[in-house]
Amino acid sequence: MTDHPAVQPPEAEPAEEEELYGLSEEDLRRVREALETNQVAQIEAIAERLHAADVADLLERLTSEERRIVVGIIRGTLDPETLTYLDETVREEVIEILGPRDVAQAITELDSDDAVELLEDLDEDEKQRILASLPPTERAILVEGLTFPEESAGRLMQREVATVPTSWTVGETIDYMRASGELPDDFYDLFVVDPKHKPVGSVPLSRVLRSRRPIRITDIMDSEIDVIPVETDREEVARLFRQYGLVSAPVVDEHGRLIGVITVDDVVDVIDEEAEEDLMAIARVGESDFHVPAHQTAFRRIRWLLVTLFNTILAASVISRFETTIEQLVALAVLMPIVAAMGGNAGMQVVTVAVRALATRDLTHANAYKVLGKEISVALMTSVVFAAVMGVIAWVWFGRWDLALVLSGAMIFNIIWAGFAGIAIPLTLQRMGVDPAVAAGPFLTTTTDVLGFFVFLGLATLFLL
Amino acid sequence: MTDHPAVQPPEAEPAEEEELYGLSEEDLRRVREALETNQVAQIEAIAERLHAADVADLLERLTSEERRIVVGIIRGTLDPETLTYLDETVREEVIEILGPRDVAQAITELDSDDAVELLEDLDEDEKQRILASLPPTERAILVEGLTFPEESAGRLMQREVATVPTSWTVGETIDYMRASGELPDDFYDLFVVDPKHKPVGSVPLSRVLRSRRPIRITDIMDSEIDVIPVETDREEVARLFRQYGLVSAPVVDEHGRLIGVITVDDVVDVIDEEAEEDLMAIARVGESDFHVPAHQTAFRRIRWLLVTLFNTILAASVISRFETTIEQLVALAVLMPIVAAMGGNAGMQVVTVAVRALATRDLTHANAYKVLGKEISVALMTSVVFAAVMGVIAWVWFGRWDLALVLSGAMIFNIIWAGFAGIAIPLTLQRMGVDPAVAAGPFLTTTTDVLGFFVFLGLATLFLL
Numbered sequence: 001m002t003d004h005p006a007v008q009p010p011e012a013e014p015a016e017e018e019e020l021y022g023l024s025e026e027d028l029r030r031v032r033e034a035l036e037t038n039q040v041a042q043i044e045a046i047a048e049r050l051h052a053a054d055v056a057d058l059l060e061r062l063t064s065e066e067r068r069i070v071v072g073i074i075r076g077t078l079d080p081e082t083l084t085y086l087d088e089t090v091r092e093e094v095i096e097i098l099g100p101r102d103v104a105q106a107i108t109e110l111d112s113d114d115a116v117e118l119l120e121d122l123d124e125d126e127k128q129r130i131l132a133s134l135p136p137t138e139r140a141i142l143v144e145g146l147t148f149p150e151e152s153a154g155r156l157m158q159r160e161v162a163t164v165p166t167s168w169t170v171g172e173t174i175d176y177m178r179a180s181g182e183l184p185d186d187f188y189d190l191f192v193v194d195p196k197h198k199p200v201g202s203v204p205l206s207r208v209l210r211s212r213r214p215i216r217i218t219d220i221m222d223s224e225i226d227v228i229p230v231e232t233d234r235e236e237v238a239r240l241f242r243q244y245g246l247v248s249a250p251v252v253d254e255h256g257r258l259i260g261v262i263t264v265d266d267v268v269d270v271i272d273e274e275a276e277e278d279l280m281a282i283a284r285v286g287e288s289d290f291h292v293p294a295h296q297t298a299f300r301r302i303r304w305l306l307v308t309l310f311n312t313i314l315a316a317s318v319i320s321r322f323e324t325t326i327e328q329l330v331a332l333a334v335l336m337p338i339v340a341a342m343g344g345n346a347g348m349q350v351v352t353v354a355v356r357a358l359a360t361r362d363l364t365h366a367n368a369y370k371v372l373g374k375e376i377s378v379a380l381m382t383s384v385v386f387a388a389v390m391g392v393i394a395w396v397w398f399g400r401w402d403l404a405l406v407l408s409g410a411m412i413f414n415i416i417w418a419g420f421a422g423i424a425i426p427l428t429l430q431r432m433g434v435d436p437a438v439a440a441g442p443f444l445t446t447t448t449d450v451l452g453f454f455v456f457l458g459l460a461t462l463f464l465l
Numbered sequence: 466m467t468d469h470p471a472v473q474p475p476e477a478e479p480a481e482e483e484e485l486y487g488l489s490e491e492d493l494r495r496v497r498e499a500l501e502t503n504q505v506a507q508i509e510a511i512a513e514r515l516h517a518a519d520v521a522d523l524l525e526r527l528t529s530e531e532r533r534i535v536v537g538i539i540r541g542t543l544d545p546e547t548l549t550y551l552d553e554t555v556r557e558e559v560i561e562i563l564g565p566r567d568v569a570q571a572i573t574e575l576d577s578d579d580a581v582e583l584l585e586d587l588d589e590d591e592k593q594r595i596l597a598s599l600p601p602t603e604r605a606i607l608v609e610g611l612t613f614p615e616e617s618a619g620r621l622m623q624r625e626v627a628t629v630p631t632s633w634t635v636g637e638t639i640d641y642m643r644a645s646g647e648l649p650d651d652f653y654d655l656f657v658v659d660p661k662h663k664p665v666g667s668v669p670l671s672r673v674l675r676s677r678r679p680i681r682i683t684d685i686m687d688s689e690i691d692v693i694p695v696e697t698d699r700e701e702v703a704r705l706f707r708q709y710g711l712v713s714a715p716v717v718d719e720h721g722r723l724i725g726v727i728t729v730d731d732v733v734d735v736i737d738e739e740a741e742e743d744l745m746a747i748a749r750v751g752e753s754d755f756h757v758p759a760h761q762t763a764f765r766r767i768r769w770l771l772v773t774l775f776n777t778i779l780a781a782s783v784i785s786r787f788e789t790t791i792e793q794l795v796a797l798a799v800l801m802p803i804v805a806a807m808g809g810n811a812g813m814q815v816v817t818v819a820v821r822a823l824a825t826r827d828l829t830h831a832n833a834y835k836v837l838g839k840e841i842s843v844a845l846m847t848s849v850v851f852a853a854v855m856g857v858i859a860w861v862w863f864g865r866w867d868l869a870l871v872l873s874g875a876m877i878f879n880i881i882w883a884g885f886a887g888i889a890i891p892l893t894l895q896r897m898g899v900d901p902a903v904a905a906g907p908f909l910t911t912t913t914d915v916l917g918f919f920v921f922l923g924l925a926t927l928f929l930l
Contacts, residue, residue, distance in 0.1 A: 022708060025831045053708045061832065162671075177674045187671050188653050188712070205670040206627075206652050209642045242737060243487060243518045245730040247653070247712075264729050265710045268736065272707060275740030276821060282748060283817030284810065290822045294839045298846035301814050308810040309851060312803040313858070320799045320862075326791070333798035334785045337914075338777040340802070345749065345773040349766050352748030356741060357755045366490045367526065374759045381763035386774060393778065397785075449802075 023054040028061055035066055040073050047074045056085035059094060060291055071097045080106035084114045087291045092121060104130045108138060111185065112159040113266060116145035120155075153232040156270065157251040157260030160184035163193045164217055166200060171213030188247045188263065192221050197257045199227060199250045227252050230259060234270050239361070241267040278359065281437035282352060284308070307442045315340070315449035322457035325465060331398045332460050335407055339456045342386055343414030343448035350375055350422025351440045358430055359437075365427065372423045379419025383412040402464055410456035418448050488519040493526055500531060505538050512539045521550035524559060525756055536562045545571035549579045552756045557586060569595045573603060576650065577624040578731060581610035585620075618697040621735065622716040622725030625649035628658045629682055631665060636678030653712045653728065657686050662722045664692060664715045692717050695724060699735050704826070706732040743824065746902035747817060749773070772907045780805070780914035787922035790930060796863045797925050800872055804921045807851055808879030808913035815840055815887025816905045823895055824902075830892065837888045844884025848877040867929055875921035883913050 027046055034042035047055055047070075055078070059067055071078075071094055078098075083091060083106055095103055095118070103122075107115045107130065119127055119142060131139050141159050148154025162183050164173050173190065177183065190208060192201040201221030211220050226240055228251045240246065241264055251260040280287050284304040289297040319326075319336070326332050354371075357363035363371055387408035395404035425443050426436035492511055499507035512520050512535075520543070524532055536543075536559055543563075548556060548571060560568055560583070568587075572580045572595065584592055584607060596604050606624050613619025627648050629638050638655065642648065655673060657666040666686030676685050691705055693716045705711065706729060716725040745752050749769040754762040784791075784801070791798050819836075822828035828836055852873035860869035890908050891901035 022826070025829065028831070051709055053710075057826075060827070174674060177671075178677055180675075183671070183675065185671075186669050186712075204651050205674060206642075206648070206650075209639060209670060209673065210645075210648065212643055242733055244516055245518075245733075247651075247730065264733065265712065268707055268710075268729065268733060271733065271736055272740070275737070275744070279740070279744050279747060279817060279821060282744065283813050285814045285817055288818055288821055290818055290827050290836075294842040295846065297839070298843045298850075301811070301843060302847050302850055304814070305807065305810060305847065305851065308806060309803075309854070312806045316799045316803055319802070320796075323795045323799065326798050327795045330788045330792045330798075331785075333791050333795075333801075334781050334788065336798075337784070337802060337805070338774075338781055341773060341777045341780075342770065345770060346766070348748050349750045349769070352744060352750055353753055353755055356744060356753055361487070361522075362525070362755050364490065366493070371755075374762070377759040378763045378766060381760065382767055382770065385763075385767055386770065389774070 023050065023057040023061070027054075028058065031058065031062075031070065032066070035069060043070060043073050044077065048077060052079040052081040053085045055079065055082045056087075056090075060087055060090050064093065067093065068097055075102060078106075080109045081114070083118055084110065088121065089291045091118075095122065100126055100129050101133075104133045107142070108134060112141050112145060112260075113155070113157060115142055116155060119146060120150070148230060151234045152230065153228045153234065153237050153251050153262060154230040154260070156234055156237060156266045157230070157262045158184060158266075159260050161191060161250070161258060161261045162187050162189075163191045163197075163199075163258060166192055166194055166218050168217050169213060170208055170211045170215045170217065170220070173208060173217055174213070184261075186263075187261070189261075190217075191250050191258060191261070192217055193258055196255075199225060199252065199258045201225060202248075202250070204247075225250065227256075228262065229254070235274055235359075237262060238267050238270045238274060242271065274359075278355065278437045281435070282348075282355070282441055284441065311442060311446040311449060314446060315453055318450050318453045319457065322453075322461060325457055325461045328465055329403075329460065331400075331403060332457060335394060335403075336453055336456050338390060339407065339410045339414055340449045340452035342390075342411055343418045343452045344445045346379065346382060346415045347418030347422045347444045347448050348441060350379075350419055351426060351436075351444050354423050354426040355437045355440060358426060363423075363427075365431070368423065368427055372420065375419040375423050376416065379416045382419075383415035386415065387411045400464075403460075406456065406459045406463055410452065410459055413455050414448055414452040417451055418444070421447055488515065488522040488526070492519075493523065496523065496527075496535065497531070500534060508535060508538050509542065513542060517544040517546040518550045520544065520547045521555075525552055525555050529558065532558065533562055540567060543571075545574045546579070548583055549575065553586065554756045556583075560587065565591055565594050566598075569598045572607070573599060577606050577610060577725075578620070578622060580607055581620060584611060585615070613695060616699045617695065618693045618699065618702050618716050618727060619695040619725070621699055621702060621731050622695070622727045623649060624725050626656060626715070626723060626726045627652050627654075628656045628662075628664075628723060631657055631659055631683050633682050634678060635673055635676045635680045635682065635685070638673060638682055639678070649726075651728075652726070654726075655682075656715050656723060656726070657682055658723055661720075664690060664717065664723045666690060667713075667715070669712075690715065692721075693727065694719075700739055700824075702727060703732050703735045703739060707736065739824075743820065743902045746900070747813075747820070747906055749906065776907060776911040776914060779911060780918055783915050783918045784922065787918075787926060790922055790926045793930055794868075794925065796865075796868060797922060800859060800868075801918055801921055803855060804872065804875045804879055805914045805917035807855075807876055808883045808917045809910045811844065811847060811880045812883030812887045812909045812913050813906060815844075815884055816891060816901075816909050819888050819891040820902045820905060823891060828888075828892075830896070833888065833892055837885065840884040840888050841881065844881045847884075848880035851880065852876045865929075868925075871921065871924045871928055875917065875924055878920050879913055879917045882916055883909070886912055 031043055031046055050058065059070065062070060075098060083094065086094060107118055131142060145154065189202045189204055191199050192203065194200050201218065201223045202225050203217060203221045207220050226244060226246060226249050228237060228249050230251050230253055246264065248261050248263045250258050251262055253259045276288055286300055286304055289300055354363055390411060391404040391408040394407045395401050421444055426440040429436040429439050496508055496511055515523065524535065527535060540563060548559065551559060572583055596607060610619065654667045654669055656664050657668065659665050666683065666688040667690050668682060668686045672685050691709060691711060691714050693702060693714050695716050695718055711729065713726050713728045715723050716727055718724050741753055751765055751769055754765055819828055855876060856869040856873040859872045860866055886909055891905040894901045894904050
């Protein structure tokens, strides 16, 4: 674009537009242009117009060098929430650019759960320096937050909770809320607590608003509430929210006292991250490395590919046992990858369904035999279809019905094995405490490769030479 | 268990316990026991104690025959919400057992978004019969709901919205809410609308509760709101909720008028389903078939495996061109799967990261070259490492340095190709309007197999014979 007149649109209207559609390519282009021509005001204006989440996107899209300059320009007006939206790798970089004083300032402005998330990524020295500079109450809350296990409910929860005693009416509740300055920014339920601060019920705000002032809070509360112990794993927390469509849930300490609240927006992030973890594990990437520099990405990927290398070397060593067989009938070298690949792919289908079903608790040790039975039936039908198709193709191709029969037999064996192992391997790994999403795939394909080659070449040695 | 005394626990307390932990194996066992001994009351008691979501789990875990009996027993007391929690396959079965009259009754009790979800699965005749039996207003809303495209914001939204005019104060709002019977069950934000019913702002309920009666609603509303056009794809809706941490968002028709609201609990389901779709697509299952009968599962899986079969036949035909080469040097048959597998696995890592980055909009056509450059650097480093390792192993194994060199060269070529194609294939598919999560994997591994075998065996023919 060359001489497009630089008319600034009126302030309110287009801001809404941008909000809906997020960071545009146009924004990014304009930031880059402003960087080249050193127009600080232009960059400030764009950043201020964007939602914190979109500023985070903007920073992620820039190169390290551009990022350093842009953060330098907007540090004065940067919404602290931006930090919580950043990808971990980029966040570490931005925190370093901001320095401890600005980060400490940001932490005091954030909700306790977001503040803990920022703190946990810092190195010990910096963490202590920042904590020391905070007011005592806030420091105490954050220090305690850091003591909860990573990935636990304690890390997800916000300490700011709106609670009311059992004795209050709707009127007293509304008066208290109008007067109090200590309530969280946004909340969706009030929690009713007994004198020991144990939660006895919850009331959605919409119900408070619809009830007349003299009505007692205990008369409109739900007393069947899902109480989450502080040590609960975050994956389990996400499962509960999903299962029961919760919007917020109280978190309790070991004495059953209310110490925090988890809201659904935090859980959305967890669901998203857990789904990404499973996806990346199945493809053996570990975790998304999109924003990670090339050499680090290479290092991580190589680590995961070592398993594949080991697997294929094992398979190759099986093939090498049959070198003389292959020398006499080279068609075997042509057909053997088909046996291994069909078994491996059929098995990965089973593993993926099983991993997902374990996560949603559809598959448990109690119904394992039923599921195993189903998968073996599926494998039987699948293998017969492909054995027939490939058998005919091989017969036509190489003109030997006995070769076709050996191929079909090996395919049936390998696909049925894949159906069995696709359920048995994830279940066994889970019982051993190993994440099946990560380990089941490599284990499975190693067995389908090794067994596929062994059975096919073995049968060929017995019957075809 | 034989003579465990059948003491019934007190009603309120253990219900809460069960709520938190969902359907237990013990519950399932007791239902089965009651079915065998025909204890109808026992089954009713268990079902009534469970949350609707857990009753759905219970029905999913039973066999078709058990399900028919249990639904027959609990149909009178069945919470209509249970139907919305069921897996699609099981839901169709339960709807058939219940019959049109009970389903119509359930639909009148559900929120409009859930009702539409139930209706859309019915066949045309049944749908019409049920619609005809509904009160006119409700029928009109559902008929309109069904006209919105599947997977659009229109299908996700609830028609019941809490709106207030711009002229009101907090006091007037609270009085109206106390008097009105038309509000949705639960809501988290009030939407402020102008005389044309266009949304001009939103107010979180917590803010209404904290404000004094004379304050004007327009003074406490957020005027920068994310308005969702009714035709928006649900995946885009989920992205917006995730990106901005929304709890509810207004849906507008083509004239910008407020016609519904989407709440975060609906979006949680979408995020979950979309994540599952991506996971299943990468493993080529299509969609989770856990609750689908064996023969249907087999049919679906076979359809997906046909792509693998085609891929491997293509690769086999490449190998068959080099039969004479393999006959002269059978070590090639041993090593060739390693070249193909390392390329395929390295490529799937790239594809998975790319598919995910396309979904989160981290990868776009604007930064494609930058990302491509990074992936080629990663592939270069990765391939050199594995070429070196495998080269040494092959040299030691077969005692031929020239064979080792050919292997290393083919691996470097194939892994770099995988890095390039792992980005280029998903981007091209997206530009062509094909879902990259589904199609990128098969395309990629076909190329890494075919090229892997061709380059390795081709180089061997040129340099080793």
